[in-house]
Amino acid sequence: MGGCRIERLLGAGAFATVWLGFDPRLRDWVAIKVLAENWANDLRIRERFSLEARLLRRVDSPRLVRVHTVGELADGRPYIVMEWAAGGSLRDLLEAGDIPADTAWGILRQVAAAVADLHTNGIVHRDLTPGNVLLCPPRPGDTTPATTGEHTPPEPPAVPTADAQAWSGGRIVVADLGLAKAMAAASGLTARAGTPGYMAPEQDDPSSTVDERADVYGMGRLGLRLFGAAGPPPGVAAVLARATAPAPAARYRDADAFARALADTATCRAGPDRRPRRNRRTAVAALVLAAGATAGAVAVDAWRDRPDPVATDASGRISVRLPPGWRAEGAGWAGRPAAGGGLAPAMVISPDPAHWVTDPEVPGAFIGLSDGREAATDAADFLAGHTHPRCRADPVRAVRRADVEWTIVRYAACPTGKPVIVEAAALLAGGATLGYVQVTPPDAASATFVDDLLAGITLRAR
Incomplete structure (x- = not known):
């Protein structure tokens, strides 16, 4: 096949099979990907298959196969x-057991660097999964394997695929651009494609535009899988929370921005907070507030004779009476710029704000203000874009609290993440x-908890 001697089948998928072969001209082992026979006459699939090779050649990065x-x-x-990644896939490593936090952090940084090479060349991967992250382990001595003859391959190098130490020292490459698309080919990507659990929400919506931020979401999901049940360190958790925000506008703009944010967490890789936590639910909730409130000071008015202190954000436009035992963090709505520069006002309140997004057992709330563009529609329209399809939605209701008319939707029986999520929106006086x-x-x-919380929120229009 292609002048190569075939050794064995490496794997088979819906669209292709991959074989291990030896190329006597290169004097090296190679992987040969062949389009599946049942798709051979589908011109659309053939073009996608050929596009993968062209895109990989165009980028020509050591971080890509x-x-x-x-x-x-x-x-x-x-x-x-193509080159053979002898160390196996990240999926193999994950199936073997837990990965040390430092190794997980290093793998994710290498993946981000690889995807950044794609984004720099105007390419979106769209299918970043553990099976598409491969290891090319370092070879001792000469990288050219010795042969006894032009057509007699050496034994394939034996590298344990479940060795975390090998993954720490090898070259990690991203593969399988079968769903990738050159951004120059269209103003947006609208094909429904990807792997459930790793693909961004907009990839499942034919009317949505898919861009680099879909890959940011995929890397965030990879990161959550890498750090496993123990969870990432707090700094990394904040980065992954923003990366996996349901709304594309709330994520990092591309892989380079994600990589830089991840690099900034280098000082907090010692491990996550190991306090005992209930484990009734382990999945991270798909919350809009994964967009997050950026770190910053929040003023708390906590007089001793006042049972419920009041927190005010840095802009002075959001104040909230805190439930007992809750505190506030945040100085802006990450990914949502304010009209005059900086970030739109926002804060997170919770008994444990740092772990609210990542721990389904921790209650809390995100409070934000958006000027201009969101006010072009009413509150109900805004909430229609912030749904949780896998949960059971209660009927929309309205309530007036603190001179604000709130529109509220409650989602319950969510199969993963937070068991109950309540969304509320309101246009302030003037409608801007x-x-x-x-x-x-x-x-x-209590049944009135949300309404009571809204009654304690004071929002100030511009």
């Missing part, structure tokens, strides 16, 4: 000859500012 050549079999099926609150109530909260 290298393409040596392409060709067609006698039956007309196209194939791609929209207030948004997302609440995850405590388990034993």
Whole structure:
């Protein structure tokens, strides 16, 4: 096949099979990807298959699997000859057990660097999964394997695929650009494609535009999987929370921005807070507030004779009476710029603000203000764009609290993440500012908890 001697089958998927071969001209082992026979006559799939090779050749990055050549079999099926990643896939490593935090952090940084190379060249991957992250382990001595003859390959190097130490020292590459798309080809990507659990929400919406931020979401999901049940260190958790925000505008703009944010967490890699936590639910909630309130000071008016202190954000436009035992953090709505520069006002309140996004057991609320663009629609329209499809939605209701008319939707019986999520939005006087609150109530909260919380919120229009 392509002048290569075939050793064995490496894997098979819906669209292609991959074989291990030896190329006597390169004197090296290679992986040969062949389009599946049942797709051979589908021109759309053939073009996508060929595009993968062209994109990989165009970028030509050591962080991406290298393409040596392409060709067609006698039956007309196209194939791609590429470098063989002898260390296996990240999926293999994850299936073997937990990964040390430092190794997980290093792997994620290398993945981010690889995806940044794609984004620099105007390419979106769209399918970043553990199976598409591969290890090319370092070879001792000469990188050219010795052979006893031009057509007699050496034994394939034996590298344990479940060795975290090998992953710490090897070259990690991103593969399988079968769903990738050059951004120059269209103003947006609208095809529904990707792997559930890793693909961004907009990839499942034919009317949405898919860009670099879809890959940021995929890297965030990869990161959560890498750090496993123990969870990432707090600084990394904040980065992953923003990366996996449901709204693209709330995420990092591309892989380079994500990589830089991840690099800034280098000082907090010692590990996450190891306090005992209940484990009734382990998945991270798909919350809009994964967009997050950026770190910053929040003034708290905590007089001793006042049972419920009041927190005010840095802008002075948001004040909230805190439930007992709750505190406030945040100085801006990450990913949402303010009209005059900086970030739109926002804060997170919770008994444990640092872990609210990542721990489904921690109650809390996100409170934000958006000027201008959001106010072009009413509160109900805004909430229609902030749904939780896997949860059961209660009927929309309205309530007036503190001279603000709130529109509220409660989502319950969520299969993963927070069991109950309440979305609330309101247009402030004048209609130029929209207030948004997302609440995850405590388990034993009263039926009036959300309404009482809204009654204690004071929002100021511009």
